[in-house]
Amino acid sequence: MNRQKNAWPLPCPPIPEDPRLARIRDRDPTADGVFWYSVATTGVYCRPSCPSRHANPGNIRFHASPAEAHAAGFRPCQRCHPDETSFHHAALIEQACRSMDRAEIFPSLPDLARQAGLSPGHFHRLFRAATELTPAAYAQAVRADRARAALSTAETVTEAVYDSGFSSGGRFYERAGSMFGMTPTSWRAGGKGETIRFSLGTCSLGAILIASTERGLCSVLLGDDPQSLSADLRRRFPNALLTGSDPVYDRIAAQVIACIENGTMPDLPLDLRGTIFRQHVWAALRDIPSGATTTYAELAARLGSPGASRAVGSACAANPLAVIVPCHRVVRRSGDLAGYRWGLARKRALLDREAVPEPCPESDTDR
Ligand SMILES: [Zn+2]
Structure with a gap:
């Protein structure tokens, strides 16, 4: 040789x-x-x-x-994109993350691998590729996030320590220094070093906040009052510099409002942040045409993971771009509207609006 x-x-x-x-x-x-x-x-x-x-x-x-x-x-290969994490694996990793999110006692690596039907080494490699974290670092970040949440509500620090899954106060203090300031996952790293421009206003669905990073539209939030929307933006990007609108950004915000009011999809770059699994779900949502609806199970099956309808539901609930990523077009099989991150009344209003095609004076052939 x-x-x-x-x-x-x-x-x-x-x-x-x-x-x-x-x-x-x-x-x-x-x-x-x-x-x-x-x-x-x-x-x-x-x-x-x-x-x-x-x-x-x-x-x-x-x-x-x-x-x-x-x-x-x-x-x-252009058909199977062998360099990317497969959807099947993304779904397995997503399930593992959600099970750690809910766990009272964190599963061990062999347990996680067994649940996913993979060897520990293979599972570890895929988990890192998909999340840029080891399973242990992910579990630690979940604990940090719980500790942060518990500290703001718990009566005593000891209570917070036990609420967040630490076996002893000693370990909590030992780790606290390196953990605070960390968000559960690196892809939700909180916009450190980024500038986010945002515009706050009203539309026919109530208060609306539209925000963009330098890469593209990152938040379209709907709600009843503007204060809670800006608090929500701050929670999503705790480390970013938030700055108000200017005339250039007002034009971008106007395109988003036009989308909500009359369904004109804006031609704007998007900065959608989430796990690979969620990115797949959000991309599939964008393929559902106005006037059509689908179910969580159908969407999961279309993505090649028929068992993942619950994970598809949580991806819809985590959608950061209301209406631009039309998660309102997903309903239950029974026709029931199921939930909506921004309130059922808004979901109903959007679907009603889309069910009746607006007359279009410019074009009389396309509709
Ligand atoms: Zn191929």
Whole structure:
């Protein structure tokens, strides 16, 4: 083996009994993230669940990571996007995060991995890739967040300590210094070092707050009174510099209000922050056309994770861009409106508005 120093050793063809071939044949989503394969004749590499036509096994090579496939000279497949965390895994990680959010006693790594049906090593790797935190750091951040919440309501510090899941006060104090100022997850890091411009006003649905980072629209909040909306913005971005509107930003805010009043989707960049799972759900919500509705279960099935309708529901509830990400178009199978982050009356008003197409004098053919 006198290969060049930096060249990746070319993998060998698989033996016909290699169980990985069967997983590719079955397009097994649980094999995603375990291995990748490339096809010599097309020059691309795929995740095992790729929907593309099956390749001749003789042309297949296996890789332990996308980087390895890339180093061997292959390009990522345009259909299965093998470099991204799969939706199946994002759903598993999301479930693990929610179970830690609710846990009184934090599950161990082997327990979390078992619940996800993965080996501890594989689970740990996927968790880090999806959240940029280890499961232990995530659990610690959840504790910090609880401690912060408990300290503002608890009668005594001891009560706060036990409410937040610490086994002893000593450990609480030991950790408190490094924990405070930390939010539960790095993707909700609170806008540290960022400037957020916001506009506060009213629309037909009540008070509205519209806010943008330098990257795009980050909050569209609806409510009864402007004070609670600005408090909500502060909670979402505790470390950002919040600044009021100016004439340029007023024009952006006017586009958002136009969307709420007459359904004209603004052409604005969005800065949507959330887990990979939530990003998938929010993107799918944006594909539901005005006048149509779907159910939580249908949306979960469309995203390839039919069991995840509860997680889809919490993604809808966490949507930071009211109406722009139309989570109001998701209802229960019975036709019942289910919940709405900004109040059921607003959801009903939006759906009623969308059910009756407005007459459009400019165009008489499109509707
Ligand atoms: Zn593919």
